[in-house]
Amino acid sequence: MALTLRPAKVTPMAGHSKFKNIMHKKGAADARRAKVFTKLAREITTAAKLGTPDPAMNPRLRLAIQDARAENMPKDVIERAIRKALGGDAENYEAIRYEGFGPAGVGIIVEALTDNRNRTASDVRSAFTKAGGNLGETGAVSFMFARVGVIAYPVEAGDAETMLEAAIEAGADECETGEEAHTFVCSVESFNDVREALEARFGEAESAKLVWRPQNTIEVGDEEAAAALLKLLGVLDDNDDVQNVYANFEMSDALLEAASG
Numbered sequence: 558m559a560l561t562l563r564p565a566k567v568t569p570m571a572g573h574s575k576f577k578n579i580m581h582k583k584g585a586a587d588a589r590r591a592k593v594f595t596k597l598a599r600e601i602t603t604a605a606k607l608g609t610p611d612p613a614m615n616p617r618l619r620l621a622i623q624d625a626r627a628e629n630m631p632k633d634v635i636e637r638a639i640r641k642a643l644g645g646d647a648e649n650y651e652a653i654r655y656e657g658f659g660p661a662g663v664g665i666i667v668e669a670l671t672d673n674r675n676r677t678a679s680d681v682r683s684a685f686t687k688a689g690g691n692l693g694e695t696g697a698v699s700f701m702f703a704r705v706g707v708i709a710y711p712v713e714a715g716d717a718e719t720m721l722e723a724a725i726e727a728g729a730d731e732c733e734t735g736e737e738a739h740t741f742v743c744s745v746e747s748f749n750d751v752r753e754a755l756e757a758r759f760g761e762a763e764s765a766k767l768v769w770r771p772q773n774t775i776e777v778g779d780e781e782a783a784a785a786l787l788k789l790l791g792v793l794d795d796n797d798d799v800q801n802v803y804a805n806f807e808m809s810d811a812l813l814e815a816a817s818g
Contacts, residue, residue, distance in 0.1 A: 592797070593628050597638075598625075598634065598635075598637075599670050600621045600670065601625060601642075602639070602642045602648075603650045604618035610639050610643055616749055618639075620765060622635055627763065648672040650671060650672055651670070652668070653668075653670075653671060653678075654668055655667040655678070656692075656693050656695060657681075657693050657697070657698065658690050658698070659689075659789050659804065660688055660689050660690060660783075661782040661783075661786060663775050663777065663804050664775075664804065664805045665789075665802065665803070666698055666702060666801075667681055667801075668799070668801040669798045670798065670800050681793065684789055684792045684793055685789065688792075689785055690789060699769065702770060704745055704767065704769055704770075705744065705767070705768060706747070706751065706752070706765070706766070706767055707741070707768050707770070708752055708755060708762050709739065709741075709762060709764045710741075710755070710759055710762055710763055711738055711739075712737055714739060715739070715759070717734040720741075723758055724741050727741070727755050728743065728750060728751050728754070729743045729747075742770075745767060768801075769803040770803075774807045775807070776806075776807050776808070777806050777807070778809075778812065780816055783812050786804075787816050787817055
């Protein structure tokens, strides 16, 4: 497989990323921080409970801790989440994926960690219905996405050619260089090997995650549909049981600002 070096560009789901940035700026910082910490702590506890509490031996826990650090979660909060799993009194969270279609036919994948499947399913279904969308069966949307590993380093980590060379040596499939970051994309199977190879050379990554990446995007051009879609994504993102939301849409910056208002 040929490895490509890509210049700065608008990537799939860029509209969704911009939307989250806008909502975070408009929302109360403390409230948003508490929500993020709740989700991160739940993932840390689940990862520690399902595996070993040693992040060096537990890739899922290591990634969860890395995500927590990226959000400036205090060390004592991280350690408390791990201790909760060791105490044996932590809730048993189940990982569930929901798939559906939002306004304008946008495909949406929702990843949740829940201790009450019925509650979460009801909340997610209600959110889709109120937005004029519909929840589908497993596989109804995910075929339009690719499950990949995405590892990011700040642009200061090296020039584009250096990062491309590192990507080739690490076994990544793609290396994208933007204005703020270098992004490496790899298969799920090679994710840990690629991450470890890059970290051996550049240190800990800014972020390293397994994500659902749209293979194609839907352009949303109607303000009413855009507003309904952004409201739906906001409701899903605000749910404590929901860990991640992915959507395959694009919209102009002007429409995004107008619809977010």
